[in-house]
Amino acid sequence: MNKGEIVLETRNLSMHFGGVRAVDSVNFTIWENELRCLIGPNGAGKSTFFKCLTGQIRPTSGDIVIRNLQVAGHQSHEISSLGVGIKTQVPNVFDGLSTEENIWLSARRWHNTAHANRLTTQTLDRLDLGGIREKTVGRLAHGERQWVELGMVVVTEPWLVLLDEPTAGMTYEETLRTADLIKTMNETATLIVVEHDMQFIRMISKTVTLFHEGKILMEDTLENISSNPVAREIYLGQRSNKLEQ
Amino acid sequence: MTIFRDMRATFTIAVIGILFMVLAPTVLELFAIINLTTAIALAMLALSLALVWGYGGILCFGQTAFFGVGAYAYTVAAINSGDAATAILIAVVVAIIFASVLGYFMFYGRVSDVYLAVITLTVSLILFSLIRRTSGPEYKIGDALLGGFNGVTAPPLNLPWDRAYFLFPEHVFYVAMAFLIIAYVFTAWLVxxxxxxxxxxxxxxxxxxxxxxxxxxxxxxxxFMIGAAIAGLGGVLFCNGVGRVTPDVFNLYNSALTIIWVIVGGRGTLIGPVLGAFGIFYLTSALGTQSTINNNLILGIILIIFVLAIPKGLVPTVRDWMIERKDRRIQRVRERRIRTRRTRSSTQNAEGAGE
Known part of the structure; x- marks a missing residue:
């Protein structure tokens, strides 16, 4: 594996809800320009882990270090302001505003109005969102809303991107396009992707981290994980055939 | 696009406002003008909530708290300093400071939605109880006796360069209307x-x-602070229109009324709540002249009708209806054009076949 600079690292990161250890002493490291998928069965702690990284919840204990900066317990906007692009599981978009306004608001955070306008137009073209440019986002299809949110991430030109189930609710074609987009983003950014869809992971993945009961069970290529009997047993269970596809 | 639209509509409304400001005193009697000043003050309060709730999504149930604080601060400052301009400035600053302290704890403590509504309403009611109990001679700020239940007489506005020259009610009307127009254009620009x-x-x-x-x-x-500043300014105008300020500005009735103006006028617009305030003010005045039906009952019915039948409020509903009508007209013209073209081409074909 290529080991450049460490971009993000957690040390003994834990998140407890009452007696439930949703995330339990996780040590996780990701290096520059990596594209890492987080997988695991429901309740494995991926989403909680993701919410800790993005500042949506404050971890019970442990450290999160992004580029040598301790960020555990920081607010979401502080983490985002480091240049981190975040997309949540359920599309979080501005439903009452148009596609263009959504993306503009993201661009305007970083640039002056003229530059933001230019970047917005570029991103609309790049993601092929020109057709829904003036449509109210609340009225768009689920897949389109996902793309609007991806547009809001892309337009900021982040160097670290955190995506939670980016292809949920997308058609096959949309999923293919998303895979391409993610690969393009990976040329300039480090990515962490939480994902369920095995086909999609196969399209994009290099290294996969498998979560189980709040801990990292293994970290390897998808091929090795899918051929590992323990992994098959705990993660895949009845879905093991899906992995083999 | 809704928010990228230019400000043409705003300026049109501002011009109408200016015309109204110039013409009203020539047509209306003095009593009506004084009444109008009070309505303008309430419209200012409505505008502040239109901004904070309609655009900021902050359901502040106690917007009247800033209105009342502004009114009291103006009165106390004007009595002590003898100069209205200073007093107005002090009133706005006090309202902003009050909002910044209250807002800091609410927003940085991540209090939201219904809790925020409850807190702001409670603050307003606390002020109501507090000021009501200040009737003794010991409750005075400088030379200003707070007067408890009876309130304080507000010194009228004077010319900034001449403390001895007090403005006549018509002039106070001009000042109030000018403030309202400026505040309206400012908020429209701000959003x-x-x-x-x-x-x-x-x-x-x-x-x-x-x-x-x-x-x-x-x-x-x-x-929230900008909203409080506008509400505070509204309070200044209010005590100038009425001539005094009493603890009633903080009571539950007024808190609820402010919300009703915004609901009736329409959230997400600025002019809607302003018109809502004017409309309801004159409706209650008209109802006040009769005694068959209870005033509040009618207000309640209006609120229920709006919440159930016109939930978007008056202005957005009318606007949507006009846009829809325009679209339909364009559609009809287009269809007619296509039809004429078809008829024409079919006649030509028929003629061609005839030859």
Whole structure:
């Protein structure tokens, strides 16, 4: 594996809800320009882990270090302001505003109005969102809303991107396009992707981290994980055939 | 696009407002003008809530608290300093400071929605009880006796360069109307700036706004403070229209009434709540002249009708209806054109076949 600079690292990161250890002493490291998928069965702690990284919840204990900066317990906007692009599981978009306004608001955070306008137009073209440019986002299809949110991430030109189930609710074609987009983003950014869809992971993945009961069970290529009997047993269970596809 | 639209409509409304300001005193009697000044003050309060709730998504149930604080601060400052301009400035600053302290704890403590409504309403009611109990001679700020239940007589506005020259009621009307127009244009401009758009985006989706890197606590606090400043200015105008300020400005009836103006006029517009305030003010005045039906009963019925039948409020409903009608007209013209073209071409074909 290529080991450049460490971009993000957690040390003994834990998140407890009452007696439930949703995330339990996780040590996780990701290096520059990596594209890492987080997988695991429901309740494995991926989403909680993701919410800790993005500042949506404050971890019970442990450290999160992004580029040598301790960020555990920081607010979401502080983490985002480091240049981190975040997309949540359920599309979080501005439903009452148009596609263009959504993306503009993201661009305007970083640039002056003229530059933001230019970047917005570029991103609309790049993601092929020109057709829904003036449509109210609340009225768009689920897949389109996902793309609007991806547009809001892309337009900021982040160097670290955190995506939670980016292809949920997308058609096959949309999923293919998303895979391409993610690969393009990976040329300039480090990515962490939480994902369920095995086909999609196969399209994009290099290294996969498998979560189980709040801990990292293994970290390897998808091929090795899918051929590992323990992994098959705990993660895949009845879905093991899906992995083999 | 809704928020990127230019400000043409705003200026049109402002011009209508200016015409009204110039013409009203020539047509109306003095009593009506004094009444109008009070209505303008309430419209200012409605405008502040239109901004804070309609655009900022902050359901402040106690917007009257800032209105009342502004009125009391003006009165006390004017009695002590003898100069209205200073007093107005002090009133606005006091309202802003009060909102910044209250807002800081609410927004940085991440209190939201219904809790925020309850807290702001409670603050207003606390002020109501507090000021009511200040009737003794020991409750005075400088030379100003707070007067408890009876309130304080507000010194009228004077010319900034001549303390001895007090304005006549017509002049107070001009001042009030000018303030309202300025506040309206200012808020309309504000919601179109980057700041305003971020505030709207926070109303749309707090989490997304945060994930984009905007400190939503700060933006909410700032819009809350701006709203308080406008409400405070409204309070200044109010005590000038009425001539005195009493603890009743803080009572539950007025808190609820402010919400009703915004609901009736329409959230997400600025002119809607302003018209709502005027409309309801004159409706209650008209109802006040009869005694068959209870005033509040009718207000309640109006509120229920709006919530159930016209939930968007008056102005947005009319606007949507007009847009729809225009679309339909364009559609009809287009269809007619296609039809004529078809008839023409078929006649030509028929003629061609005939030859």
């Amino acid at each position: 179109r700036t980057k700041f305003g758009r971020v505030v709207i985006s926070i109303k749309e989706n707090e989490l997304r706004a945060e994930l984009l890197g905007y400190d939503i606590r700060l933006y909410k606090l700032l819009i």
